[in-house]
């Protein structure tokens with residue numbers, strides 16, 4: 001019963017992937033174009049995939065995998081959803097980019113404005129990083145202030161001043177986590193822990209008058225899944241308003257994922273600026289930032305905050321985004337996806353409980369995180385890094401059985417609309433087998 005050619009522990013191979021990776025290392029730093037793809041945190045060379053269909057990925061060695069990475073989040077409809085592929089093919093036949101406005105812009109713009117209560121105007125860019133970078137510039141332009149407060153454990157793309165972590169102490173200036181970032185840039189960023197109202201308040205108080213914005217992932221999902229209490233997010237809204245500081249919800253992951261209105265809609269909290277990426281482009285490189293009309297009219301050419309892009313809102317990307325978002329608006333879409341995910345993680349959780357494994361699967365909507373602890377983790381410093389060895393083992397055991405997770409224990413998994421109950425049952429069975437092997441002796 002292996003019509004799909006899933007690997008098994010005795011047949012699994014990476015021979016062709018391994019060869020391609022050796023070749024790629026000659027051309028590209030580390031053989032990749034984004035660091036985590038190099039599989040440094042897990043075992044073996046990265047798998048080279050050549051085809052995706054529904055919830056499945058097919059690699060260059062001819063093996064099939066149930067995909068829980070989904071290109072890191074964009075593919076909420078799975079691979080090659082027919083409605084999206086068709087729309088993209090029709091559009092691309094008429095040209096890939098004109099560097100002018102096109103009717104596609106209006107279609108997706110209207111769709112989002114009509115269905116997102118907090119978006120009055122939006123500007124499209126080409127990546128999540130670019131969206132965040134532009135949103136920060138906008139916040140600075142609107143307030144005339146320079147400092148940014150961010151939370152430890154939130155990722156906002158590779159924007160210079162946001163590639164920082166906290167130093168020692170509760171509220172600190174950022175220390176850059178990458179070479180090539182001037183100290184003066186990192187100093188513009190103040191880093192505070194998540195889920196810590198006192199630290200937030202003292203940062204706002206100590207730097208009153210200097211802070212342009214607070215940026216947060218309302219569903220922090222780039223350093224494990226650090227689900228916050230709604231009270232903390234509400235406090236963040238109230239305190240920023242009190243201090244005249246803009247609140248940015250970075251919804252590059254959560255936007256259109258935990259609901260059409262993302263985390264803002266899910267929690268019913270209105271930020272001042274929102275950033276989008278991933279799902280908004282339906283698999284094409286798209287990002288966007290959005291806000292009230294009043295704030296967005298600070299953006300050029302209406303206002304003084306400059307921001308531009310040669311390929312911004314190109315018709316192919318807009319068509320992919322429009323076709324994807326249209327499906328998301330079908331009645332029951334998010335309810336079905338969340339219910340499926342819930343059933344899947346409950347299956348895994350029951351198994352771990354029966355076995356007495358210290359493993360949990362926190363989730364929200366269709367995002368879940370396999371984590372090797374029983375603790376409810378809200379802050380990055382609560383993650384026990386040494387347990388990542390267990391993820392590493394599980395990752396390999398899952399690969400050998402035809403289940404693909406993103407190659408790091410700090411990454412979340414995604415369920416797509418293309419994951420059918422039978423696929424999830426198959427995957428759950430294989431994950432349970434993998435956990436049995438992984439947890440032997442723990």
Ligand SMILES: *Cc1c(COP(=O)(O)O)cnc(C)c1O
Pocket residue numbers: 127128129130132155156157158217222250251252253277278287
């Ligand atoms: C993925 C992500 C980004 C960066 O988006 P890119 O398209 O990779 O540049 C920024 N913020 C959050 C919350 C993300 O998840």
